[in-house]
Amino acid sequence: MSDSRTILIADDDRAIRTVLSQALGRSGYQVRATSSASTLWRWVEDGEGDLVITDVVMPDENGLDLVPRIKRVRPELRVVVMSAQSTFMTALKAAQRGAFEYLPKPFDLKELLAVVERALAAPQAPAPEEAEEDPAERLPLVGRSPAMQEIYRTVARLTTTDLTVMITGESGTGKELVARALHDYGRRRGGPFVAINMAAIPRELIESELFGHERGAFTGALNRGIGRFEQAAGGTLFLDEIGDMPPEAQTRLLRVLQEGEFTTVGGRNPIKANVRIVAATHRDLRQSIRQGMFREDLFYRLNVVPIRLPPLRERLEDIPLLARHFLDRAKNSGLPGKQLSLEGVERLKQHSWPGNARELENLMRRLAALYPQETIDADAVGAELSEAEPPAESGAARGPETLEQAVERHLKAFVAAHKDGLPVRDLYDRVLAEVERPLLRLVLGATRGNQIKAAAMLGLNRNTLRKKIRELDLPVVRGLG
16 A cells, blocks of 8 residues: 555654554554654655654754755655644644645544545645745734634645635634735735725625726716725735625626626726635525525635634633733733633633624723733633623513514514615515425434325325425435335
């Protein structure tokens, strides 16, 4: 399987060297392991090895500094970087200096073996340009949870491309931070970063905002207006809350993505669209597509590389690091320096965080400003969290929400999203389908795919049930009906 290819390992931790040597040896590879960067470099210079796996922090040299040197003398040699310094900057530097892959410690041996196989089988590609060093090494993204590690690796890879990216996540998860990291550390970092929030622009002005307008194109257009596409030329255009873009603007944006050029409102001459597109939304765009609110073809043009930012409640292990980061930022902005007690941190982990990292940052700023003690305890944290709780809805005392109330609430939100009328037809059938789909899915799940039992539970003829399953494109476990 391995053709007796040789793997060179450099790590000052004897246990890591032993585990890797044994795992790779069992897979049929020859292994040479060392605790020093100098020995690894000597092996590379002598032409030894088919793959390098190196730690970052070693006694005599930083493993990241070795990567570009290795790529210069042996560009065909793949390098896998591993590190316990699981930060965004580590992943970024590994990617930009030419590493094939970055693995945060601790890692799964199966994952490492899969990376080794990919590295040895992958075709050669030109080494990416090395980014300029940022002496401050400011961290645009904070967290060491597995979810954030995967985001770091994805963003690091994307900084060497101009691929279109779609960032999804709840409000307050840091979607613009990811967009800025893609720009600030990417190939277009020398150009402008231009952001536009679709939800904040009146729908009748969005096309002019995006593409610009000619003098006299509409009432009040006394001069030519430069749109965001022109402003972002050579850089990145961040389309925030893309799910709120009106249908007519969606059509024009799709045309730009397809043809690579656009015209101003009232203009005739095409202008080259020299931008990288990064879009973001807190909405479920697939749901919006089913509701007729978002174009499916535009979605696939934008969703080239999807990045999902997890809500804070899914990465509670990052709360201590985030809290410290936000307290440091508060201190740098002129507020008193504070720290949290262990009990205070535990109290933070018990909160549901509907506002995500933005809510946590606001809390840290309030604690720094309002409490005189240097160490903030759990009582102070709990008191501020209680003060920040939104008031209970007046209908809460009447008991849990009924199905009719839930449907009415969603329909009101749907109608409110279209202030100038609903841009869809067959609304009655669409709404019924939205209710039928989860109902049939749940019943089929409860009957383990037995369509006879499901039809009886629903009070439907079996042929009618089969027809609805086809119409709604529902997955069914075969052989149980």
